Amino acid sequence: MTPLDVAGYLIAGLMTAVALWRMPAALWGDEEDRRRRALWGCYAGFAAALWTKTRAVRIGLNDSPVTDLSVLIKHYTATIAILAILSYIVAIYGQYADAGAVPRHVRFARIVQQVATKASVATLVLLTVLFFTVVDRSAPSDRFVADHAGQWGATLYMSVFYLYLGAASAVCAYQWALATASAELRHLRVGLGMMTFAMFIGVGYTVSRTLFLWVSVIDRPGEAFALKFDEVTEASQVALFAFFAIGASIPALSNVRRRAKLWRAQMQLHALWYELMAAFPDQPFDPPAPLLRELTRFGTPADLRVDRWAADIADAVEKLRHYVPDALLPAAEAAAGSADREQAGPLADAYWIKAALSARSAGAPAGDAAAVGTQHATDQDGEVAWLVRVATAYRTVTPERARQVLEESSAAVKEQEQQA
Numbered sequence: 001m002t003p004l005d006v007a008g009y010l011i012a013g014l015m016t017a018v019a020l021w022r023m024p025a026a027l028w029g030d031e032e033d034r035r036r037r038a039l040w041g042c043y044a045g046f047a048a049a050l051w052t053k054t055r056a057v058r059i060g061l062n063d064s065p066v067t068d069l070s071v072l073i074k075h076y077t078a079t080i081a082i083l084a085i086l087s088y089i090v091a092i093y094g095q096y097a098d099a100g101a102v103p104r105h106v107r108f109a110r111i112v113q114q115v116a117t118k119a120s121v122a123t124l125v126l127l128t129v130l131f132f133t134v135v136d137r138s139a140p141s142d143r144f145v146a147d148h149a150g151q152w153g154a155t156l157y158m159s160v161f162y163l164y165l166g167a168a169s170a171v172c173a174y175q176w177a178l179a180t181a182s183a184e185l186r187h188l189r190v191g192l193g194m195m196t197f198a199m200f201i202g203v204g205y206t207v208s209r210t211l212f213l214w215v216s217v218i219d220r221p222g223e224a225f226a227l228k229f230d231e232v233t234e235a236s237q238v239a240l241f242a243f244f245a246i247g248a249s250i251p252a253l254s255n256v257r258r259r260a261k262l263w264r265a266q267m268q269l270h271a272l273w274y275e276l277m278a279a280f281p282d283q284p285f286d287p288p289a290p291l292l293r294e295l296t297r298f299g300t301p302a303d304l305r306v307d308r309w310a311a312d313i314a315d316a317v318e319k320l321r322h323y324v325p326d327a328l329l330p331a332a333e334a335a336a337g338s339a340d341r342e343q344a345g346p347l348a349d350a351y352w353i354k355a356a357l358s359a360r361s362a363g364a365p366a367g368d369a370a371a372v373g374t375q376h377a378t379d380q381d382g383e384v385a386w387l388v389r390v391a392t393a394y395r396t397v398t399p400e401r402a403r404q405v406l407e408e409s410s411a412a413v414k415e416q417e418q419q420a
Helices: 003-027 031-035 037-053 055-062 069-093 104-133 151-182 186-218 225-278 292-297 302-323 329-336 341-361 380-394 399-419
Strands: none
Touching: 003 037, 003 055, 003 225, 003 329, 037 055, 037 069, 037 225, 055 069, 069 104, 069 225, 069 292, 151 186, 151 341, 186 225, 225 292, 225 329, 225 341, 302 341, 329 341, 329 399, 341 380, 341 399
């Protein structure tokens, strides 16, 4: 196995990994993610095409009853992948809501929208006809371009595909070059720059191979030269897909930290949220479920779920205020007084919630709303961060200690009544 064969397996695996990584967001994500579904289709299509180029798959398909079948499948999947990426270009750059003159890149994207599907269908039909009529498939080939150099049928067939591939690469290079120039975020600029560079490699790849094939019809090259040219251009295509896969992943990687933070927030909030929702089962949209089930509800984005849980917790706390006395707040603060200053606030809230749940479960009658701790956040992210700290402290509060705090607050109320 040559180094180029090894690189082929690696790049096919890389593109497959990117396709699998981006699949959940594309299929079940929010509206912004769904706009990128076409880009995911491009990853999946190119992953399939790249696997047909690997040595084991290539030889197996080429030796099948349909000679050189890997070539046809590769071009089918690549054509579909190219249509997907052109659809992505249109979805991202073809929208313009502002009044006034439509920018040049938007006009260009709309032109692409008008011709992309028709060009793709025409390419697929023409490739099929040429493959089964004019391409010499009397013997299986390992390196299609090198093995068919000098044959006009294969040259015509490949020229059709390279025309489509080269035009699409030029379109992507143009749009992504403009986007790179206007990108404000560094990670986005780097990612788009790598994708633009990949498309320039694609243009060079298609032009060089097309010229090689047509020159070979006029002056057939030696077998060694043809094979060397094929290997060099194949290596450039490996580099193309490496730059494309990594560049397309860099902007998405910026969301990984936020998604990981949201997953941690769900894991930390779940126990507190679950107990409160068990106490007020009519409050949540869906019945509370164990953590694993909640984390696998792919129909609800993680950020929306966390925001919903924060709202559910706040609403449940508001309801619990009617089952406890005002004295519970100072009792909870006193119980948390032994903790350090950073942990005292969340721990006091945790004591208050645990004690209030204990009072309600013990059958305390509903009354006027009791005092509760002051709001510690000014926005949604701040509220979630505070609740995570409260939930962490909540896990350290035992039921016995919560009942003790509740009894202390009840005793304080009785003492106040006696003094009155």
